[in-house]
Each structure stands twice: as C-alpha cells, then as structure tokens.
Amino acid sequence: MIPSVATALDLPFPSPGGSVELFLDLYTGDSPLIPAAAFMLASGGQRSSPPPGLTLLDVPGKCLEGRAFGAYVERLRSAVASAVRQTDVHTLHLHHLAFGGSPALLRAVPGARRIALVHGTDLLFAAKYPEQHIVLQHCAAASDAIVVPTKAMADRLLALAPGTARRKIELIPWGIPDHLLSAAVGSRPRRSSHLRLLYAGRLTSEKGVETLVHSLASVPAVELSVAAPPSQFHALAPLLHRLGVHVRYLGWLRRPQLWKAFADHDVLVMPSTTFEAMGLVALEAQACGLPVLYQPVPGLSETLASSGMATDFTSPSALVRDLTRLRSTPGLLDALRTAGRANAARYPLSATAAALTKLGEQLG
Structure with missing residues (x-):
C-alpha cells in the first residue's frame, strides 16, 4: 500500500526524547499504526539501522536562525520532494510547529491536508528564538488542524500564537505502546x-x-x-x-x-x-x-x-x-x-493513532 501520509522530524536518527519515540512508534516498524512516508536526518556517527518505514535524509546544516536556516529548509524541501510523489500524499503530519521539518513539508507537498502536532521543544525554542517564533506562527496558520496532547499545551501555543483559530485545536493525548498496558x-x-x-x-x-x-x-x-x-x-x-x-x-x-x-x-x-x-x-x-x-x-x-x-x-x-x-x-x-x-491504561498508543487517522479523514 502506498502511504497517504508524509511526516518528518528534522532530528538525526537516533536522537533521544519522547517526541522521537512517539514518532517512531506511530509511523515505523513492520506494521506501523499509521503507514507513512516518514523522514529523519541521517547522522554521520550513526551506529544503528533505521526501522522499516523510516527514510533518512542526508541534509547537512541544521540550524535555527539567519540565512543559513532558510537555505537548510530549502535543502530539506528538495530532499523530501525527491522522495515522495505529491499525488500520493493526501495528509501531512507536521511534528513540531518550529524547526525545519514542518516548513519543508509544507513547501514540498503544498496541496495536502495539514495536521500539526505540537510538542514541548517547539514551544520552548519559539519562545527563545525570534525566527523560530515566526516559523511557529506560520505553521500554525497554515495548518488545517493543530493537535495538542494536553490542555496546557494549547494554552502555551495560544500565548505564542494568539491569532490561532481555537476551532483548529484538537486535544488528542499521546499514547504508549499497547503491549505495556x-x-x-x-x-x-x-x-x-x-x-x-x-x-x-x-x-x-x-x-x-x-x-x-x-x-x-x-x-x-x-x-x-x-x-x-x-x-x-x-x-x-x-x-x-x-x-x-x-x-x-x-x-x-x-x-x-x-x-x-x-x-x-x-x-x-x-x-x-x-x-x-x-x-x-x-x-x-x-x-x-x-x-x-x-x-x-x-x-x-x-x-x-x-x-x-x-x-x-x-x-x-x-x-x-x-x-x-x-x-x-x-x-x-x-x-x-x-x-x-x-x-x-487511559493512554494506549492505538487510540492516538486511531484519533489522528479519523481527524485526517474528517479534514478530507
């Protein structure tokens, strides 16, 4: 089956953090909960092989501000555009409203539905770096729906992007692997x-x-x-x-x-x-x-x-x-x-995946 979802984290694989684990849990493996064209960055010192379903992009120059950031996003856009067919992608899952992955996806597949998923680091960096604040506001405005895992995250987002339409914000908690439960x-x-x-x-x-x-x-x-x-x-x-x-x-x-x-x-x-x-x-x-x-x-x-x-x-x-x-x-x-x-037990990962899939269908 050709995945209809495209998503990316512009972090080297493997990187530590809950956002990365959630991303890998949802989109990768032999039987992913959400089949997707999923991308992360290749790491020069990489020792472990990526899981099935994850494509590593050899795009150097990750940064946060200045002209170099714009050039980095353009390299990411080009790499993603070369790896997917626009006509196959119906929905973008924009993990992080800041950083380079989301603006690169928006430019690479401009006609797809757009679901943004807010994490903690994008809010922290948007509060610290003016250019990332602009990226966050742009991605929030460009999204058809914005998923937050807790009400507290919605409050933080609205403080940083007060022009965000509240009707676009959806509360979908993150989940943990069902087998643990x-x-x-x-x-x-x-x-x-x-x-x-x-x-x-x-x-x-x-x-x-x-x-x-x-x-x-x-x-x-x-x-x-x-x-x-x-x-x-x-x-x-x-x-x-x-x-x-x-x-x-x-x-x-x-x-x-x-x-x-x-x-x-x-x-x-x-x-x-x-x-x-x-x-x-x-x-x-x-x-x-x-x-x-x-x-x-x-x-x-x-x-x-x-x-x-x-x-x-x-x-x-x-x-x-x-x-x-x-x-x-x-x-x-x-x-x-x-x-x-x-x-x-209130937070099975399968429920997160089902809710994200349903949201994408509703947007269609």
Missing part, C-alpha cells in the same frame, strides 16, 4: 532500606535535574540512578562531584532496556521546571508498575494528577518529607502502583 506486573518488594530513585530522559535545563541534585545533597537514605545521553551526563558530572552526590549512571537505554530498569527501582522522579507536553516516560513507568514522583508543572499535572505523588523538588525540606513518606508509609508505594497502572 497488557503485560502482567508482579509484586515489587523493597530490596533495600534506601529508596531507589530513577531519572530517565534528557538533561536539558527545563528537565530540572540540577535542582534535583542540589536537593538530594541533603536527603538521606536514597539512591539515584540516571539514564541519559552520555554527553549530557558528563556535563553534569562536575556538579555531582562538587555536591558529593553519588549517582549510578545507566547510560542512554533503549526503551526495552529502560522498561526492564523500571523493575530495579522504587520511584521515577520527574523534576521538570517549566512544563511537559505529556510526560510519556512517566506513563511508561506507571504501566510497568513504577510509581512517579513529579513536580506539578503544566502538562504533568494534567497527565498524572493524583495517580502520582506531587512534590516540590526545589525545596529540600518538602522533598525529604515526601521521600520519607514513600519510604516509611505502609502500602503507599503499592497504592501508587495501582493508581499508576489505571492511569496509564
């Missing part, structure tokens, strides 16, 4: 008097890991493991050394490895400082029976609510109080596991 989760006995914390994700400033580390310096009886990209963890190492905080570094784990690592910990920590589009890693942890301790920022508060435990990672006293509760209150971790599994 159907897998059995056994009992999780504590293996140590210490509480075993896990952080999994990128270590960029908005993720709040530096705040977490500062607060943990005064917290007794905890062990912290970090699964993050190597270069980002190495950049964090001097702070860990200065504060005397010991961290067990797990490397950047492939998702099946991460799902196994969940079983070796007591709590996933989400110390994000600004907002989260959805918090997919938190939902994956809940599906695997790992409770979540989180900063109640927009997005996470909506996705997790009372199924996780909210705390203030910026306050060592509050963090000590809540970690002590988790460690010493009988039945609390088990109750959070039960609530977390029920919450994660």
